[in-house]
Amino acid sequence: MTTGKTYFISGANRGIGFELAKHYLEANPDNIVLATARFPASATALNELAVKNSNLHILKLDVSDEASIASIDSQLKDITDGVDVFVSNAGIFSESRGTVLSTPAEKWDKHLKVNTVGPILLFQALYPYLTKRVTKKVVFISSVAGSVASFNPAFPTDSYGLSKTGLNFIAKAAGAELASEGFIVIAVHPGVVSTERGTKTFDEIKADTNDEVAAFLDSLMITPEESASFLSKLIDELNEEKNGSFLNYDGKTLPY
Template sequence: MSGHTYFITGANRGIGFEITKYYSNLSKDNKIVATARDPSKAAELKELAAKNGNIEIIPLAIDNDESVAAIDSELTKIGVDGIDIYVANAAISDSYYTVLDCPKDVWLNHYTVNSLAPILVLQKLHKYLLKKQTRKIAFISSGIGSLTRFLPTPISAYGQSKAALNFSVIELSHELKPEGFNVVAITPGVVATGMGTYGREKILKASPEIADIIDSITITPEQSGTNVAKLIDNLKSEDNGKFFSYDGTEYPY
């Protein structure tokens, strides 16, 4: 198979790491640009890169303007002039407050990282994506951001930030369609990552009655990342603008 070049944010842990691992193992012809806020601390990612030889790790703090501005120079250093697929995975989730109790800085942090930063990174990557014909963009969203499948638990800023991201996905799917892009949102499921486990504890403290439901649908990072990666690779033009679950089923906005 011919290889693709992937740009994956937040690739040093959790779902992002598993997506990176899947694409790296899938074909030696694939090239993965894996970003991490601090590559020096990304031990597992560096080990995988050394083993497989098709992963380039670059520093990127998606909420830092200077770091985002440096994407061009970082890609030049590793000889990447075209990107097939952008996977916007990096995010934060630490807003376990009611709407009335959530502090302003928590709202702003979640909007900055989860809603705005993936778009600002895309603004830098657009010209690289245009150099390839694949032109796929996958925003890792969350079922929490669904307005029609609302989960009644205090998660305020995180839920709003993902709903806002979903809006941008829909808008981008129309704006970029003439250029042949396929833009989707994907909920990775309820995943037992470090962030997910922390979130589970917070949610169940506020809503203990949903413990059985949460536990019954929780999956491993490998299950989530592998399924998300396969889903992205198999996207067709008619999928543009859709919101998917990690298992390939369509999810309601």
């Protein structure tokens, strides 16, 4: 019997998603990794990884496009009948450091579509595949920026923050809805991570703040490899007690 599991990771052509895909391929040659990219042809690093790993499958997916989400079923059918772990990682933080009053409709819509509604619709599409396995783990990569209890006025990230608050709510709601079916659904903050996007964002925040806050942010920074390693440990160790929780990458519970 195989010891491997099947992992579906959205937004895996770069950043945390890419490192997670790489991590699972290295962790066990029996793992199957289903990694999505909006533009597979230009996902160079992922394509290079696929050349060396026949158990890596690259799927085309734009989570802001319903037709693209619907196409996941036909893309998956020939590869696998089941998925053990769904990591909803794809997300944007697009010029998001606005305030409630200054953020236009288009920015609220964009963040909600990619960071909240897209992951929900993708979960709906993957549900039949997750029910085929006993593992049934669903991990929404969220952000501490979505924690209402930890709201920090020093970092106004309103449309991004709202979209991740919504995602946290969905983890709680889906966890409750599907607990009796054996699902474990969580939201997780992956850390302050030095991906290209993370570094750019935190440099912008630091430029607007004082040395003390900037030094604090620097002290929190971890690499994408470290984040992926922490996340995979957390995902491996998930049990039903964690269902519906919002966790830090190191496993500590975060307040909603």
